[in-house]
Structure formats: C-alpha cells, structure tokens
Amino acid sequence: LEEQQLLEDIYNTNRADMLAITGRRRVGKTYLVRNYFLDQLHFELNGILNASLQQQLQNFDIAFKKFTKNKYAKKLPVANWIEAFELLTKYLDNIRSKKKLVIFIDELPWLDTHRSGFMAAFDWFWNTWASRKNILVIICGSASSWMTNKIINNRGGLHNRVTKRIHLRPFTLSETEAYLKFLHINLSRYQILELYMAMGGIPHYLKELKRGQSAAQNINRICFAKNGLLANEFDNLYNALFLNAKQHIGIVEALASKSKGLSRAEILTATKQADGGTFSKLLNELEQSDFISSSQPFQKVKKETVYRLTDEYSLFYLRFIKNKKNINWQQLAALPTYKTWSGYAFENICLKHILKLKEALGITSVYTEVSGIFYKGGPKEKGAQIDLLIDRQDSVINICEAKFYDKPFTVTKAYAEELRNKLAVFQQKTNTRKSLFLTLISPYGIVPNQHSIGFVQQEVKMDHLF
Structure with a gap:
C-alpha cells in the first residue's frame, strides 16, 4: 500500500x-x-x-x-x-x-x-x-x-x-473486494457493489459482515436490526467530529433530500442557515471529512460550486434507516425510493472511481475535467440534468448515464428520446464544437437493440470499476 x-x-x-x-x-x-x-x-x-x-x-x-x-x-x-x-x-x-x-x-x-x-x-x-x-x-x-x-x-x-x-480514504471497490477475500467472505461483484452503496468502503463497517450471508441479509442485520452497528451510528458519527453538529447534519440532510447536487444558495434555502464565513466553514469541514464533495458545473464560475452528499452511509441512513422501525431491507428494496437512491448512490461510486472509468474508456493519458450540468427548463423549453460529464482535451465530451440494474439494461424508445433531448439541450446551451459520446454505465452493460446500436457510443460495466 x-x-x-x-x-x-x-x-x-x-x-x-x-x-x-x-x-x-x-x-x-x-x-x-x-x-x-x-x-x-x-x-x-x-x-x-x-x-x-x-x-x-x-x-x-x-x-x-x-x-x-x-x-x-x-x-x-x-x-x-x-x-x-x-x-x-x-x-x-x-x-x-x-x-x-x-x-x-x-x-x-x-x-x-x-x-x-x-x-x-x-x-x-x-x-x-x-x-x-x-x-x-x-x-x-x-x-x-x-x-x-x-x-x-x-x-x-x-x-x-x-x-x-x-x-x-475509504477503500475503493477493488480494495473492498480484496478485504472481503481476506475475511473469507465470498460475494459476487454485484453484491459487493450493493454493500458499498449502503456503507461505503469503511473497514470498521465491512468487518461486521458475516460469511454465508447475502448482501441483503448483511444490510438487514447491520443496518436495521435493533442492535445493528449502523442502526444508530449516524448521530454518534457527526457528534464525535463537530461541535454543534446539528448545523452540519442540516446540510447533509438537505443534500440527501435531492438526487442531484445543490448550489450554496440552494443549501442555504433548504437549511435556513445564515450565509457568511460560518456557513463556509461548515461546508469546508464536511468536505475535508469526506462526507460531501464539491465540483464546478460545466463552463461555470466558482461561485456556482455544486455540492453532493458522497458519504454512502449517511445517504443510506437518511433515505432508509432514520425513523424506521421493524423494516425489512428486502421490502424496502421493492419500493420506488430504492430506485431513486440506487441511481444516485451508483453515480457517486462512478464519480469516486473516475480513474477506473477513464481506463475503461481508453483515455487514461488524456487530460480531462469532470463536471455536470442542470438546466431547469421553462414553459417553452425542456430542461436537462447530466450528473457526469467527462470533458476531454482531445475534443470529445463523454455524456455519462449511470443505471443500476441487476441485469443488462435495455434502452427503450422513450429513454432514447429522453437522452436525445439531453444531448440537444446540452449542445444548444453550451455551443460546444466537441464530439458528444453518449456513455452508458451499468453493472451488466446494455442489451444491444435498435435504440442503443449507433446511439450509445461506449458502455462501461461494473467489472471496469473494480
């Protein structure tokens, strides 16, 4: 190491x-x-x-x-x-x-x-x-x-x-896989990915896993059982790090409530906190402690920095564990909220493994800048949200879509139309002259069909992230 x-x-x-x-x-x-x-x-x-x-x-x-x-x-x-x-x-x-x-x-x-x-x-x-x-x-x-x-x-x-x-920093996916092998825990990469989305690459959490239990069984026991390690970890975690942790938690809760990044102004509105140096300090403390991350929107200035909640456990806790009793994880995983959370959590993992992503795309040696965009749209124009853009020095921009599915993902006619709209809005708003490569990231790749062939330029599977 x-x-x-x-x-x-x-x-x-x-x-x-x-x-x-x-x-x-x-x-x-x-x-x-x-x-x-x-x-x-x-x-x-x-x-x-x-x-x-x-x-x-x-x-x-x-x-x-x-x-x-x-x-x-x-x-x-x-x-x-x-x-x-x-x-x-x-x-x-x-x-x-x-x-x-x-x-x-x-x-x-x-x-x-x-x-x-x-x-x-x-x-x-x-x-x-x-x-x-x-x-x-x-x-x-x-x-x-x-x-x-x-x-x-x-x-x-x-x-x-x-x-x-x-x-x-927490373990990467490949380090997590190696750690689980060291513990003699044999799980598929998909199940490791599920665990990572819930608790991240935190060794103290991962060592609670039991051999012979699936990812769902482990999550249920560690996160939802009365005496589970992560059932009541959240408040202890933040109160151990920050004085007046209530303000830090307020920011984290605001970021967890949206499946996209928020600007400073949006966080201030959501938390009703006062703007100024104290608020800047709160954001800085959370970022330095690896709970949140910041990035610049595509072609935007620094004052429009976008913040995301990237601590897997915090996001999982606020979406599923907080204020819930006698809940079974398998039941929760069947709800629409699971789909929303899993998409956002999977995007975060892709962002954290950007070097692996570049390697899969064959652009390791190419200078890149990673960002995202969000256009709200209006009565006469459509909006668009792209959470992962890889702007390359070789005159290409990878427009990345992350989809978390337990089988090869199928691009439907409706979804293809949605993606075309995203590309059109991006082209119109940025006036970029670079080539746009639609890139789909999904655990098992995509099903080749009339809507994906010739449209999706590159695909990345979960194996590439390990």
Whole structure:
C-alpha cells in the first residue's frame, strides 16, 4: 500500500519527523499505525471524546504507566500538559535505541479541550525537545478540518512542522473486494457493489459482515436490526467530529433530500442557515471529512460550486434507516425510493472511481475535467440534468448515464428520446464544437437493440470499476 510505503520511508530517516494522519471516522487510521508499527511504539496516547482536562490527564497517567512499566510512578499524577510532556521527554531520553523513537497521539483534537493548554504544551514539546531528536511523532484525528487548521496550517510555533501527511480514504471497490477475500467472505461483484452503496468502503463497517450471508441479509442485520452497528451510528458519527453538529447534519440532510447536487444558495434555502464565513466553514469541514464533495458545473464560475452528499452511509441512513422501525431491507428494496437512491448512490461510486472509468474508456493519458450540468427548463423549453460529464482535451465530451440494474439494461424508445433531448439541450446551451459520446454505465452493460446500436457510443460495466 502507498500509505505503508510512506510509513516505511519516514521511519527510516535520521531526523525528527511529524506525520499527520487525517480521514473520516472509522476509516482505519488507528489500525494503520498500530498494525504497521506493532511493538515499535514507544508511547501511545488516545484522546477521549467530551472528556474534561482532568480526565484527559488521568488518561495520560494510565498510558504513561503502561509504557514505562511504573518506573516514573512517583512523578504521577501530572498537574498539566507541560508537566505531562516534560515527563514524556525524560522517559524517551532514557531509551537506548539506534532506531527511530515512535510516539503516537490518536484523536489529538479531543485532547485540546477548552483552556487546557494542550496545544501550547505540544508546541513546547516539539520545538524544545522533539525537533532535535531522531523521532517520529504521529498525530491522528478524525476531525480533518481541525487537524488542517490547528496543525497543518498552524501560524504559530507549529508552522511548517508537519513533514508528511496521510489523508486516509475509504477503500475503493477493488480494495473492498480484496478485504472481503481476506475475511473469507465470498460475494459476487454485484453484491459487493450493493454493500458499498449502503456503507461505503469503511473497514470498521465491512468487518461486521458475516460469511454465508447475502448482501441483503448483511444490510438487514447491520443496518436495521435493533442492535445493528449502523442502526444508530449516524448521530454518534457527526457528534464525535463537530461541535454543534446539528448545523452540519442540516446540510447533509438537505443534500440527501435531492438526487442531484445543490448550489450554496440552494443549501442555504433548504437549511435556513445564515450565509457568511460560518456557513463556509461548515461546508469546508464536511468536505475535508469526506462526507460531501464539491465540483464546478460545466463552463461555470466558482461561485456556482455544486455540492453532493458522497458519504454512502449517511445517504443510506437518511433515505432508509432514520425513523424506521421493524423494516425489512428486502421490502424496502421493492419500493420506488430504492430506485431513486440506487441511481444516485451508483453515480457517486462512478464519480469516486473516475480513474477506473477513464481506463475503461481508453483515455487514461488524456487530460480531462469532470463536471455536470442542470438546466431547469421553462414553459417553452425542456430542461436537462447530466450528473457526469467527462470533458476531454482531445475534443470529445463523454455524456455519462449511470443505471443500476441487476441485469443488462435495455434502452427503450422513450429513454432514447429522453437522452436525445439531453444531448440537444446540452449542445444548444453550451455551443460546444466537441464530439458528444453518449456513455452508458451499468453493472451488466446494455442489451444491444435498435435504440442503443449507433446511439450509445461506449458502455462501461461494473467489472471496469473494480
């Protein structure tokens, strides 16, 4: 893995290094560090959510006793963070090792409680002691925006002190398939795709899967059973990351209510929140934590940025799990809402696997820009929505349609007419001189017939996304 190679490279340097690891909660940041370094960690401290300063310091005392085997028991308890880091330096100074010292501070944002003095003490620890040693300080946090603002873009004593950064993203489809094989779970790619649409490539969620159960059975047990891991994960997830998470959740709910991206103005209208810097911060925090994504509409300016809810679990929860009791997933999957959700979720997966999509289209080396368009239309003109456009430097634009079906998709006469309208509206509104290639993405491809042959220029199947 790329991340493991980076850990190896930084461990083998002969200098002081600070590595910042960010990523969505439950994505496997802690596992990556512990699994790679195993018994090579000289100290590890884990922040506690919503704990007081006294509780966090008690937590330090317990961790310190564990790693020092009670050799410094008379120096405990520590009264503040300066004392804590000073004691840590004395312990580390007494370690006789030719190899790099490694300390790991997990969920660092939770340690920085109000008026705790943690950041000032950590600054002191790094600049007066650690920066002169052969040491690797790994700091980790699920609140990616906090890590970026307080550490990576720090303007004080920690300015430019982070030497390497890992932003750990969820598994791709191919990584998810490999992980399930590691767990000895044998599912078809279509069923893996169904699971991915519901819970994404989050290792913590995927390890709840049981061998011998279908995707539908696993989803039913994990998401809808009373004690299912994901039945009540949503509020815990957002409240663990954000202060006043109600505002963040409001934005996510607004985006989940529409099967298309929303502009900033549309989100403001839906949430009734005030425009300004605070709202910009909310959007930025959600995007940095990998819950939403932003893109520019085709040929549009930056102020018209479009936002999409791209966290699979959040979308699935808000569409199906929230406020529902005694529901069977197989029953829900037969409702019209399933078709709407599955189409949007499948589009999101295509957007996340754009490199695989380009590879399938044979344009890996061609410079491209990915965007979408939405024309509302009016009394005298038809509208059009295209969620995935691949604008190519070789004078071609792939107009992509994603259709999630459990068999080869059939282009009907009515659907072909709808697609022709989309192409006509796009041509008229953009005045593009590029060739338009209608591209259909569906798990099992399309059925060749009079409406698809010669009209659909390229097709992509789910195997191409793995």
